[in-house]
Each structure stands twice: as structure tokens, then as C-alpha cells.
Amino acid sequence: MSPAANSGEILAVSNLTRIFGGLTAVRDVTMTVQAGEVVGLIGPNGAGKTTLFNMLGGSLPPSSGSIRFAGTDCTGAPSHVMGQRGVSRTFQITSLFPSLTALDNVRSAAFRTTRAGWGAAILRSPAYRREEAELRRKALEILAFCDLDHRADTLADAMSYGEQRRLEIAIALAAEPRLLLLDEPAAGMNPEEGQRLVEMIRRIRARGVTVLLVEHHMRVVASVCDRLVVLDHGVKIAEGPPAKVLNDPEVIRVYLGREPVDA
Amino acid sequence: MDFTVFAQQIANGLVNGMAYVLIATGLTLVFGVLRIVNFAHGEFYMLGAYITYFVGTLFGLDYIAAAAISAVVVAGLGVAANKLIFWPLRRDHEFTILLSSLGLALLIANGGELLFGADPKYVESPFADEVLEIGTVTLTQQRVLVFAAAVVALIAVYLFIRYSRFGKMMRATAQNPDGAALTGINIGLVHTYTFALACGLAALSGALVGPTVMIFPTIGNWAVLKGFIVVIMGGLGSVTGALFAGLLLGVIESLGGGYISLGFMEAIGYAMIIAVLLWRPNGLFSTARGLR
Amino acid sequence: QQPPVRIALIGPMSGTGAFEGQLGLEGAQAMAAVINAKGGVAGGRKIELLTYDDKGSPEDGVSAAKRAMEQDNVDMIIGGWFSAVALSMKEVTRDKIITVMTSSQHPKVTEEGHKYLFRLNATSAMMSEFYSKAICDRIKPKSIAFMNVNDDWGRLELDNYTKLLTGCGIEVKGHEFYNRTDTDFTTALTKLKSLNADAIYVAAINTSQGATIYRQIKQTGYRGKVIASAGNMNPKLVELSGNSLEQVYSASPFTEDGAAPSLKPWLDQYRKDYKNDPSFIAALGAQAVQTLAFGVDAAGGDPRAYDKIAAALKSQAVPTVMGELRFSDKGQASQAIHLVQVQKKQIVSVRD
Amino acid sequence: MNTNSHGHSLGQPLAIAGGIAALAVLPFLAGNAYLEHLLVLWMLYALLALSLNIVIGYLGELTFGHAAFVGVGAYTSAILSTQLGLPPLLGLPLAGLVAAGFGLVIGYAALRVVGPQFAILTLGFGAILFTITNHWVDLTRGPMGITDIPPMAIGPLAFDSARPTYYLVLALVLATAYLCHALVGSRTGRAFLAVRENAPLAASLGINVFHTKLMGFVAATAIAGIGGAIYAHYIRVITPDIMGVHNVAALIIVVIIGGRGTILGPILGALVYIGLLESLRVAGPLRMVIFAALLTGTVVFLPGGLISLWQRWRNAHKSENNLPATPTGLPSTEGGAK
Amino acid sequence: MLKVEGLKVRYGHREAVHNVSLTVEDGELVTLVGSNGAGKTTTLKAISALLRPSGGTITFDGERIDRLAPHQVIERGLVHVPEGRQLFPEMTVLEHLELGALRGRPGSMGFAERLRWVYELFPILAERRTQKAGTMSGGQQQLVAFGRGLMANPKCLMLDEPTLGLAPIIVDTLADTIRNLHGTGITILLVEQRVDLALRLADRAYVLETGRVVMEDSAQTLLADPRIKTAYLGL
Numbered sequence A: 001m002s003p004a005a006n007s008g009e010i011l012a013v014s015n016l017t018r019i020f021g022g023l024t025a026v027r028d029v030t031m032t033v034q035a036g037e038v039v040g041l042i043g044p045n046g047a048g049k050t051t052l053f054n055m056l057g058g059s060l061p062p063s064s065g066s067i068r069f070a071g072t073d074c075t076g077a078p079s080h081v082m083g084q085r086g087v088s089r090t091f092q093i094t095s096l097f098p099s100l101t102a103l104d105n106v107r108s109a110a111f112r113t114t115r116a117g118w119g120a121a122i123l124r125s126p127a128y129r130r131e132e133a134e135l136r137r138k139a140l141e142i143l144a145f146c147d148l149d150h151r152a153d154t155l156a157d158a159m160s161y162g163e164q165r166r167l168e169i170a171i172a173l174a175a176e177p178r179l180l181l182l183d184e185p186a187a188g189m190n191p192e193e194g195q196r197l198v199e200m201i202r203r204i205r206a207r208g209v210t211v212l213l214v215e216h217h218m219r220v221v222a223s224v225c226d227r228l229v230v231l232d233h234g235v236k237i238a239e240g241p242p243a244k245v246l247n248d249p250e251v252i253r254v255y256l257g258r259e260p261v262d263a
Numbered sequence B: 001m002d003f004t005v006f007a008q009q010i011a012n013g014l015v016n017g018m019a020y021v022l023i024a025t026g027l028t029l030v031f032g033v034l035r036i037v038n039f040a041h042g043e044f045y046m047l048g049a050y051i052t053y054f055v056g057t058l059f060g061l062d063y064i065a066a067a068a069i070s071a072v073v074v075a076g077l078g079v080a081a082n083k084l085i086f087w088p089l090r091r092d093h094e095f096t097i098l099l100s101s102l103g104l105a106l107l108i109a110n111g112g113e114l115l116f117g118a119d120p121k122y123v124e125s126p127f128a129d130e131v132l133e134i135g136t137v138t139l140t141q142q143r144v145l146v147f148a149a150a151v152v153a154l155i156a157v158y159l160f161i162r163y164s165r166f167g168k169m170m171r172a173t174a175q176n177p178d179g180a181a182l183t184g185i186n187i188g189l190v191h192t193y194t195f196a197l198a199c200g201l202a203a204l205s206g207a208l209v210g211p212t213v214m215i216f217p218t219i220g221n222w223a224v225l226k227g228f229i230v231v232i233m234g235g236l237g238s239v240t241g242a243l244f245a246g247l248l249l250g251v252i253e254s255l256g257g258g259y260i261s262l263g264f265m266e267a268i269g270y271a272m273i274i275a276v277l278l279w280r281p282n283g284l285f286s287t288a289r290g291l292r
Numbered sequence C: 001q002q003p004p005v006r007i008a009l010i011g012p013m014s015g016t017g018a019f020e021g022q023l024g025l026e027g028a029q030a031m032a033a034v035i036n037a038k039g040g041v042a043g044g045r046k047i048e049l050l051t052y053d054d055k056g057s058p059e060d061g062v063s064a065a066k067r068a069m070e071q072d073n074v075d076m077i078i079g080g081w082f083s084a085v086a087l088s089m090k091e092v093t094r095d096k097i098i099t100v101m102t103s104s105q106h107p108k109v110t111e112e113g114h115k116y117l118f119r120l121n122a123t124s125a126m127m128s129e130f131y132s133k134a135i136c137d138r139i140k141p142k143s144i145a146f147m148n149v150n151d152d153w154g155r156l157e158l159d160n161y162t163k164l165l166t167g168c169g170i171e172v173k174g175h176e177f178y179n180r181t182d183t184d185f186t187t188a189l190t191k192l193k194s195l196n197a198d199a200i201y202v203a204a205i206n207t208s209q210g211a212t213i214y215r216q217i218k219q220t221g222y223r224g225k226v227i228a229s230a231g232n233m234n235p236k237l238v239e240l241s242g243n244s245l246e247q248v249y250s251a252s253p254f255t256e257d258g259a260a261p262s263l264k265p266w267l268d269q270y271r272k273d274y275k276n277d278p279s280f281i282a283a284l285g286a287q288a289v290q291t292l293a294f295g296v297d298a299a300g301g302d303p304r305a306y307d308k309i310a311a312a313l314k315s316q317a318v319p320t321v322m323g324e325l326r327f328s329d330k331g332q333a334s335q336a337i338h339l340v341q342v343q344k345k346q347i348v349s350v351r352d
Numbered sequence D: 001m002n003t004n005s006h007g008h009s010l011g012q013p014l015a016i017a018g019g020i021a022a023l024a025v026l027p028f029l030a031g032n033a034y035l036e037h038l039l040v041l042w043m044l045y046a047l048l049a050l051s052l053n054i055v056i057g058y059l060g061e062l063t064f065g066h067a068a069f070v071g072v073g074a075y076t077s078a079i080l081s082t083q084l085g086l087p088p089l090l091g092l093p094l095a096g097l098v099a100a101g102f103g104l105v106i107g108y109a110a111l112r113v114v115g116p117q118f119a120i121l122t123l124g125f126g127a128i129l130f131t132i133t134n135h136w137v138d139l140t141r142g143p144m145g146i147t148d149i150p151p152m153a154i155g156p157l158a159f160d161s162a163r164p165t166y167y168l169v170l171a172l173v174l175a176t177a178y179l180c181h182a183l184v185g186s187r188t189g190r191a192f193l194a195v196r197e198n199a200p201l202a203a204s205l206g207i208n209v210f211h212t213k214l215m216g217f218v219a220a221t222a223i224a225g226i227g228g229a230i231y232a233h234y235i236r237v238i239t240p241d242i243m244g245v246h247n248v249a250a251l252i253i254v255v256i257i258g259g260r261g262t263i264l265g266p267i268l269g270a271l272v273y274i275g276l277l278e279s280l281r282v283a284g285p286l287r288m289v290i291f292a293a294l295l296t297g298t299v300v301f302l303p304g305g306l307i308s309l310w311q312r313w314r315n316a317h318k319s320e321n322n323l324p325a326t327p328t329g330l331p332s333t334e335g336g337a338k
Numbered sequence E: 001m002l003k004v005e006g007l008k009v010r011y012g013h014r015e016a017v018h019n020v021s022l023t024v025e026d027g028e029l030v031t032l033v034g035s036n037g038a039g040k041t042t043t044l045k046a047i048s049a050l051l052r053p054s055g056g057t058i059t060f061d062g063e064r065i066d067r068l069a070p071h072q073v074i075e076r077g078l079v080h081v082p083e084g085r086q087l088f089p090e091m092t093v094l095e096h097l098e099l100g101a102l103r104g105r106p107g108s109m110g111f112a113e114r115l116r117w118v119y120e121l122f123p124i125l126a127e128r129r130t131q132k133a134g135t136m137s138g139g140q141q142q143l144v145a146f147g148r149g150l151m152a153n154p155k156c157l158m159l160d161e162p163t164l165g166l167a168p169i170i171v172d173t174l175a176d177t178i179r180n181l182h183g184t185g186i187t188i189l190l191v192e193q194r195v196d197l198a199l200r201l202a203d204r205a206y207v208l209e210t211g212r213v214v215m216e217d218s219a220q221t222l223l224a225d226p227r228i229k230t231a232y233l234g235l
Ligand SMILES: Nc1ncnc2c1ncn2[C@@H]1O[C@H](COP(=O)(O)OP(=O)(O)OP(=O)(O)O)[C@@H](O)[C@H]1O
Pocket: A020, A021, A023, A024, A025, A043, A044, A045, A046, A047, A048, A049, A050, A051, A052, A092, E135, E136, E137, E138, E139, E140, E165, E167
């Protein structure tokens, strides 16, 4: 599928608010994402990025506001419903299936796109055999895509931090999402690995997947995002193409400090 | 309904409930801090009662002294059990640890049967048959003692966990053992003390409850189940929760047994737990896991 | 040396009934020792007792019986202390092997009259017929309430005594059933106390439950009479109950001051070997061994001549520690029952 | 545990065929009826443990209520055959169905919570079922239990002795093992494992955690019910004790000591459980003490269950391997206070 | 000050660190560079006694520490700020800082003073002192972990990816803090994936690949090394 084929608005968030006790973590955020876009979501620590992701992924109900995904209202829909509809995510705090191998992690993640269940497996139906073979091939391909093919038989638990981060992306990809939410995927990667991540996101996008990216590595953000949205204290303070947003004095003041974008 | 009977049943329930609380407190400590579902806890309760009995009959010590000695001895046994079994397994899966505690429970119960004999025994206490009339309510001194001693022990444990430095270390270890170790907490020591405290409390409850009933080597089974129910209903790791849950269970059982059906007394208790947990999945006094 | 006569003794050796099972085992062992010391049975064959644990559960009883018969190839079986175990065990052993059931009182055990099955204890009907007379004539409460264990036996007791005692004008004020696993009885006793009955009748098999109940009856402040169910008075119970059993009546086929010739050597042996005082349960164990030994002797010495043994037992009086025993055609023994009372912490028989 | 990443070598089918053949000739080697009876018990425990393993091993939840479902199955079939005269063969599927019905209702309520809370809820429901069985004397005969349960029969073939029963249960065990094998190799099974490993992540991938757990729980209870019914018709007597905590503990021991989350583990665990308890009879009064000591020792030295012995052996004999030695994947070389 | 010789660490049967030797002199800032899975974290965990080495020795201040328990290592002034934060989710920020000071060495600053200092460095910690750590954002948690480590008054600080999840502006603050700590004479062993930043801060660096030290040089030299540039900096 080419990006053009499914252009149009895939995600529309309006007046989204989330309050924790006395703290408003996300306040009145309105934004849209076009299909096939890569949008960066940046902002200082505690700005509300992860909270926004949690609401989009269905693991946290919003206090007010609404979420529309692919034309349907998804406000307050539970996590597995969002997953079924094609929103797939990685978590900021590493989250995988610890005592399964990398390969099984990815295969388990393909729940949404597989059909042959227990019954088919008992009967060993041809459809089941075909699907399993295909799944295995696809899982290995995704692992290779994430540079993890040599770790296919390693338990997720026994991987280093950086490897676990990549496995998370592999898991999210295996669900063949329409919208991929990446929460700091480059954390724990060195600049060179960051470059490879950029390549990877580009290829993901080329498959027709829309990406919403939270990231503090400016080089990654600047080189892959079509558009940036900046949050501060839960409020959207800027939005636009990276070149413009990253030179916005307010964004530099609250977020970038003096770190040069190309470092 | 007859008020005298009602008041008496409430009093019975409160005393029984307090015994549950005392058993549950040690259990909730071990669970809250060490994440160990310790099925052997009831066996430490049993040992507490038996050691009180033997110290009393063999050395002729009076009841109070015997109870104190038994608490200390059982605390030591708890430390040994931790050292041999629970500490080496601390990084293993919770089901593995659970099974090891099940094995230990079987070991102590059957070993106890062998050592102590299968015949029931009675822990003599000077308070056992002395009846107190409080208004229309009749209680033995021993039952009043169970209640009072439990209150004291609970307050002490609560203050210890809440305000002492060691309590803070226990809570930290409960929430993240690796993080605690890296903060400089001697988690081995925390394990040791927690077991000593929990088993000491178990023994104390055995020594206190002992004279109100008969003791035999399998009384631990009963104790640990009641303890678990109270722990879960109160909220894992919550001492306050255990207090309320235990008293509630005691009173509900007593009233259920008294006014609905004796045969279904336990089932009524269970029904209440089910209702509580469906209403508050983490128990009465809990927002999340961890020792409070 | 001739091969021993191998007898399986299946009883509750662990779990809640372990203490009672232990007593029965001791009684049987002491009797086997007495017999063996006199040269055994059938001119020189020793009695060998093999112990099996039924944990008080029918399933384990069945397994134990199977093992005894099929694996260990025993000659005869003593077993069935609890009615539930006895009832299911007899389905495995009936018509295959001589079996002496001991303490279970359930009428169904001997109802059908299997050809190799014998039961020693009096049925609840026989017991209650005797005991209710004593209650009506001697204890004479105006009203009574029942504290019974919730099983077939406890329910049967309630039915029997309600009928019999109402018959002699005693008012039945109510009853409570407690569970076999209960350890505390204050709730039930509080209810019973509030009925203000003249007497509370306690039907408890389990010694530790019994002792707790008797103590707690006093602890709740109840001042009326206490009546202990028939067949369930033993020295340990008296010891554990403190003063709360003082003057309490029960009925029992066994008394230490009985006149049977074989009683004395057995008592001596028992006191020598075990710390426990002999009790009714222990006497049943002894009686079971005596019955089997008598049968083997009477049948000419072959422990596998089941038909002969059965015929002998049903046709002759068997001398035992509790006097002469006669078996009905269905294998039910008739025992002489005595009224007993606890006086100064001793169980003494009350004779008019 | 990585149940579904067995190597696909030629050796495996051969080993399985060999194993089945060995199981098939076992009764002929037993020598006497009692040993055959033990074989039946082994298979019955294996069947029940396999069903419990679905919950403990694959869903990662601890249930203390499993024995209650065994009891429901046993009582269903026993009551149907003794009171309504239904042929036991019909009672068997009905027992599974009724147990599954109870499983559905209880699971629906209890699976809203997880971890120890779930365990206690199932304990509660189990205890209530026990109490009802114990007190509904008209239906269940209460504590006296149901006796004279007729043996199962298919036409002229009666399962009234150990040997035919052994083959019946063996067939069921093999079928259940195959069901479990198919499960872990399927999308459904992978969802089970995903839910066990990380429920929030599983949900984010579109897996309905609650439904998945409920499905596994109901399947497990159905098999437990069938196992219970066979037990009732074989032993021919049942009492409420079948639902008691002792049976709960026994089944949990069998699953974990064998190796949870594996197929061979529970079968092995059942063999060791039955075999050990039986052979320890020679120890007389020390029997249970030795058993408990062995149990505890095994857990301490083999935390992954007996099956991990095999895994260790395989790792030691495979050159440089990516899998860590312990099945939990935890380092065995951590330091700590002394 | 810190000397690691021939260190071997295994996970089960697999050795993850083979024969690593490194030294950190008194007052030095040394960085450990390597791609994912190279064994950096494993090395640090072995030093702080979270993992028990299967071979080699570790000495700190002339004393063997490879058989000690983690809390004993900390008592000697060697403090490890771990990867993945390792916080206590149900405890507040302030409680974390208190616990951090629990086993620390007594130093020039008292507890109150030290607390003020940490609050000054990261004002968000002061603002959120009563918030439970488990409810904080990723970056905020990272600061709690760092602050907790500082409260122990370390002689030698081991930092495992301290900038993980931090916004650029905070990364700056943190880099300044590390530089200042180094300036006050604290010895630092830094593991950092922002290799450029690490090399600019450090005096010396080791490069770790698949559990072995493959390069060792002054930080400036390595920063200019073309191999480093392509392999780690992506230039
Ligand atoms: N469960 C909660 N209870 C209370 N406060 C919370 C909770 N979750 C988040 N917060 C607060 O909400 C704010 C937003 O947090 P969020 O995790 O969304 O930040 P973020 O933008 O992802 O930051 P970072 O870049 O550090 O990950 C923070 O101040 C955090 O402390």
C-alpha cells in the first residue's frame, strides 16, 4: 500500500484532558494525524506525552475530550479494542513477554492478523499449517528488520536493554498496525543505532503505517518526522514542520536548552 | 431477636476475629515484604501452641513465660526456614516459592505429628476457665486476653512499620529488592527480621488461642486458610486492612452461624470475601501492591 | 516356624481421626502381643498386624483395602472405624475376605449381611435404646438440646433420641449440627445455651472436638446437665476436658472393671506398652483381634478357610475383653452396654 | 517457559511413539491388580494435573478451586447414574459440561481479579461448593458420600477393574496432552501465554484478556469434571472430601513439581507423586515426613520442576546456546547478603 | 581506586562478560562505551555485587569487594545508579531520597543540606516530593534515581545510562552536574549511549564489544577515532 492510497485523517483528538488528583497531566489537547504521516510528539519531562499515548492506546480513560480513530469514535474504548482496530504501541517502561523467546514474542503479537485458532490447530487443517508457516516466516522477517534475527531463540528476559527496546518495536510491528505509537524508541540506543532506527521508521512508513513518535533524541526526531507537536505542562504549545518548531524560541526555552539539534 | 444472644455472638465474633487478625498479621508481613505466600505460617502457629504446652508441662514454667519462650523459639525457627528455603529461592517464580512453602508446611505438620504424637493436647492457662461477665456478655479471661494482646501486638507492629527506619527498609525491599540492595539496604537482614517477626507473631497467636480450644498437629491448616482470607480481604501487606478484615470475618461468621446456619458458617464467610473482592479487587485497604 | 497369620488393620492414622485410629491400633497390638506370647493361633502361628492409613476418607480406605488384598496378600482385615469408610470399604472386601469392622455404628454396614463381614460395635439403634432408658430413668432432665456432629451418625443420633426421649416426656428444645472440621464451638453453644434446656446432649466422636465442646459449654456459663453420647467416653477426653466432664454420664460396652477373663492380661500388656489409658476404642481393637483369632482356631487353623471361619463365628460365642460376643446371621455383634459416669476424673461404671 | 519451541527433529516423534508404546504395555508388566490400580491413579492424576496446568502453566493464574470442579464432575455423574440410572458413559460428557458450566459462572466472577486475590476467590468458591455438597444431604448424601456407584461400561466392555480403566484414562490423557500441544502451537495458546506474561501488553495487541482467561479456565474445568466422573465410577464411592484442600494441594504439587507450563511435566509429576507416596509406605510413620522433605528439597534444588532436569541436561549437551540454564531465565550467579 | 581484573560473569551457562579488565583512578571520569548487549550493564552489576562474578577480581580502594553484598559495597562509598531506575513505586520522592542517605558515608554535608542541594539541581524533585515514584513520568523517575544515588555521598559513582528518557534541556543540566561532581573529586564510571556526550565528559574510555574490552584510550583520542565515529556516532 502506498502512503497516498490511504491519505486522509486517521486520528483526530479534540480537547483531550486527563486529570490525576489535582494535577492536569494533559489539558485540552487538540490534534490530528494524517494517514501515512510520521508525527513527532515532544516536550519536557512530565509534559504529558506518555499520558496522551495511554489514552490513545485505551489503557487510560480520558477525563474529557474525544478521540476518533479511522472515522470511529474511540473515546474510552478499552485497550484490546484499540488493539483490534489497529492501534499498536510500545511502552516507555520496557514491556514485553519476558519468559518467551524473541520469536515467540513476535508470534504472540500477531494475534490480530491470524485466524486459525485452537480448533484448527487440533485438526491440523491446511489453513492452519499455511498460516503457521507464514507466521513464522513473517516473524523472522520482522526480527531481521529489527536486527534481532540472531536473537530469535533468546528469552526476552535475557536480553540487554537496547535489544529489549528493539524487540518491543518488533512486537508492535507484528500486530500490523495502522497507527503505531512509539514511546521513546531510541532510548538506550547510541547515535549510530538511532540512525538505523530512523531508517526503520522510514521503512515502516513506507509500508503504509502511520507513526506517532515520542522521542528526546533530536537527531532522530528531526530526520524522520514530517511534523512536530510540542507539549508543555499538558498543553500544546507549538505545532509544525521540524525545522520551524525546533527553532521556536519558546520550544528552545522550555525543552531544547542549548543542545544543538544535530549533535 | 434476643439482645443478650446477639451481644454474645458479636463478642464471640470479635474475639475469634482478633485471633484471625493475629495470624494474618505475620502472614501479611511476609507477603507484603517478601512476596512469599507462606503456607507454612499455620505450622508456625501450631508450633507456637505446642512449644507453649511443652515448656509449661516439662519445665513447669507458668503460662505467660511459656508463651514468651515459644514466641522466641519459633521466631528462631522462622529464621532458619528462611535461610534454608526462602532466601535461596527468592528470585524464583512465585509458584515455586509457594510450593516450597507447601512442602515445608507438610514437613512441619507431619514431623509435629511424629514428635508430639497424634493425641490432642490442651495448653493449660490460668485464664482459660475463669469467666468474666461484662454486662450480659460472658467471656473467659483467656478470650479477653487474646483480644487485648492482639491489640497491643498490632499497634506495635503498625508503628514499627510505619515509623521506624527499618519499616521503611522493609517497604522498600517489598517494592523492589534490587533497588533496595542498590540503595544500601541489607535485604538479607530485612528477610531475616521479617521472618522472625512474622513467625514470632504466629507463635504468639498459637500460644494465645491454644487454651481456648484443643491443639493437635493439624491445627495449622485451619489457621493458614483463615489467615490468607483475612490478608487478601484486608489488602495485601496492609496491617490496618488485616485488622478490619479479620474482625469483620469473625463477626460475620459468628452472626451467620448464629442466625442463618451453623453448617454454612464458613461458607457465609467465604461469600463475604467474594463480595468484598468483587467490590474492591485489591482488598479493603489497598490501592495497589506493596506494604503499607 | 510356621508362617504368621497376616491381618491388615486399616484405620485413620493421620488427619483428624488420627488419635482414635492410634488408640484402636494400640488395643489391637496389645492383644496380638498377648496372643502371640501364649503361642499364637492354630498351634503356633503368630499374628502379624499390618497397618494401613485410611486418613478417615472412604477413597483412601478403598485404596488401602485394595493394597492389603492385592499387593500384600493379607489373610484377614480389621477396619472401618468411620462409618463412611466402612461403607465404601465393604464394597471392595465383601465376599472376598473376612473383614471385621470395628467402631462404625451405621446400620447399613450389616444391613445386607455379607457372608464374610462382621461388625463389633453396637449399632446406634442398640446403643440409643439402652442409653435413652438410662437418661429417662436416671438422669431425668425435663428438657434437652442436642449438639451433634454433622454426619450420618450425628443425624441418626438426633433422630433416635428425639423419638426415644420425647417418648418418655422429655422436651426437645432444639439442636445444632457442627462440622467435622470445626475447632471452635462458641457460636453454636451460645445458641444452645439461650434455649435454656435442662440438659445438653453432645454427640462427638472426635476426642479433641469433644473436649473443646465440654470445656466451652462450661465457659459459656451454661449451668445445666451435660450428657455425653454413647460409646464416646475415654480417659483422654476426661483428661483434656478438665473439670467440665465431672458427673457427666455416658454409655459404653467397655469398662475397666469388667469381668471377662481375657481383660486383665490385655490391660496389663496395654499399660506396659503404651502411655494411654485403655479406652473403648482400644478395646474394640483388641476385640477384633480376638474375634479373628478365635475364628481361625475354630476353623481348624486355616486363616483362608473363610466359609468355615464365618460359620464358626456365627454359631459360637466369642470370648473377648468385653465379655462374650455373639454375632447375628448378618454378622452384627451384640455387646453388653453399661452406663458410665465421670467421677473425680475417673470413668466408673454405674450399676444399680 | 518456552513450551512451544521444541526442536523439530526426527527424534521427537520417535520418542513420543516409544513413550506411548511403553505406556500401553505397562499394565502387563505390573504383575498384580494393585499395581494396575496405582497406574490408574497415576493416569487420573495426570489428567487432572494437565487440566490444572492450563490455568497454572499457561494462564499463569493460581487456582485453589480446581478440586471443587473435579468434585462437581464426580457428583454429577454419580448422581445421574445412581439416582436417575443414566448410563455412566452418558454421565461422562455431562459431568464435563456441568463442571464447565460452574467454571463459566465462577470464572466469570473470579477472573476480574488476578494473582493472589484470584487464588483466594477460587478458594472461596471451592469452599462454598464443598459446603453445599456437604450439607445438601438429599442430593449428595452429605458427608457420608455416595456409595455403590456403578462402573462405566461401553456395551459389553465394562470398566470395572483397573486394567480397562487404565486404558480409558490413558487415552484421555493422551488426548488432553495433544489438546495442550495443539493449544500452545495455536493463536489461542499464544494469546494464553501473552496474557500470562504481560496482560497490559497483550491487551494492547488486541487480545481480550478476560475472555482469553475465561476460555482457558472453562476448558480446564471441563476436563477436571470428566476426570472427576471417571474417578467416581472407578473408585465407586465419593465424599465431599474430593473437593477438600488436600486435593487442591495435591494437584498443585503435581503440576509444579513436574514442571508447570509443559506437557510432560504434569504427567511426570503425577507419576512421582503417586509412586513416591506408595513406595514410602515402607517408611511407616515416617512416610509423610520423608515425602515432605523430598518435596521441599526438590523445590529448592530444582526450582523449575522435574522437567527442568531434562532441560538442564539438554543445555549442558548443546554447545554454546542462547537459552539460559534455568527455565525462568534468571541468572543463577547473583550476589547478595550473607 | 576501582580496579577490575579478568572479570567473568555468566548468566546460567552463558558467559556474558569474558575477561574484562579496567581501572578507574582516583578522581577520574571513565566511560564505558559499547553497543547493545556488549556487557556494560552486566559489568556494573558485577561491581556493585548485584551479580556474582564467576571469575576475576574487583578491588575498591585496595580492598577486594567481589565477595561482598550490595549494601556493603555502598557502605564503602561505591554507589550505582542502575539502568531502569529501580525505584520503589509506592514510595514518595522524599522517601527515596531519605533511603538513599540511609547507608551513605557521612560527609561534609548533613542530610538537610544534601537534600537542599539535590532539590536545587532538580527542582522538579522538590516540587513533587510527596508524589509516589510509580506515578511519575519516565524522565522524572530517572531524576529520582539519580538524586537517590547522590544522597549516598558517593566516593565513586557508577552511572548506567543516566540521561535515558531525559529531555534535552535536562540532559544539559545533568551533564553539568556530572562535570561538577567530577570537579569536586568524585570518581565516576559512566555508561552512556549518548557516546558523543560521554566522550566529551570523560577523561578516559573503554570500548566493550560482546563482553570484551576492544579499545582503551583517552576520551579525546577516541572521539576523533574514525572507527568510533562510524560504529557509535553514526557519522
Ligand atoms: N498515575 C498518575 N498519578 C499522578 N500523576 C501522574 C500519573 N501519571 C502521570 N502523572 C503525572 O502526569 C504528568 C505527565 O506524565 P507523563 O508520563 O505523561 O509525562 P511525559 O511527557 O511522558 O514525560 P517523560 O518525557 O518524562 O516521559 C507528570 O507530571 C506525572 O508526574
